[in-house]
Amino acid sequence: MIEIVPGQITTRDLxxxxxxAGIPDLDRDILKAVVIDRYRATGSGVGLVHGFHLQEGAIAGSVSHDSHNIVAVGAGDADIVRAVAEVVRLGGGLAVVSGDDITALPLECAGLMSALPYDEVVRRLAALEEHARRLGAIANPFMYLSFLALTVIPEVRVTERGVFDVGAFTDVPLFEE
Structure with a gap:
């Protein structure tokens, strides 16, 4: 499991x-993390993450150093799918979903930059943060999300292939016997 380290871009291997069948485990803050390949349609990888604190809903984004694949974390599969679908619909962006509520910022320039005016981007970023906060999320959840798949920062990450151990520089199984 990938543990978010507050205030850091490093993670811990838990x-x-x-x-x-018990995932998500909201009592222990164990959520599903998904990375979807944006370029080659090779599929998606799944990991478990601790530290996002979501009690419902999901967040997703196309800002994901260095690959900029779509990354999502959520308290349920349906919300993860809806958040990813919103990022795809936008042609890249950031999204928070819960129930019927969607808050989003389009990043239509390569999934990294918005064509909206500065003040509108600031307003939408604040709305994203507020929506995520109402769901219980850690402060600045999109910053952590953007580094969740970066395989050169210790200790473990999730990629479109699954869980990756940075120290061993290899993919590892999600579950052990």
Whole structure:
């Protein structure tokens, strides 16, 4: 499991006994993280993350150093799918979803930059942060999300192939016996 380190872009490798059917485990803050390949349609990878604190909903974005694949974290599969679908619909962007509520910022320039005026981008970023905060998210969740798949920063990450151990520089299984 990937543990977010507050105030850092590094992560920690956690090992918890989990039942795959019991994910998400909101009591222990164990959420699903998904990375979807934006370029080659090779699929998606799944990991588990601790530290985002979402109690409902999901967040997704196309800002993901260095690959800029779509990354999502959420408290349920349906919300993760909806958040990813919103990023795709926007042609790149950031999204928070919960129930029927969607807050989004289009990043139509390569999924990294917005064509909106500065003041509108600032307003939408604040709305994204507020929506995520109402769902219980850690402060600045999109900053953590943007580094979740960066495979050169220790200790573990999630990629379109699954969980990646940076120290061993290899993909690792999500579950062990």
């Amino acid at each position: 090992r918890y006994p989990v039942d795959a």
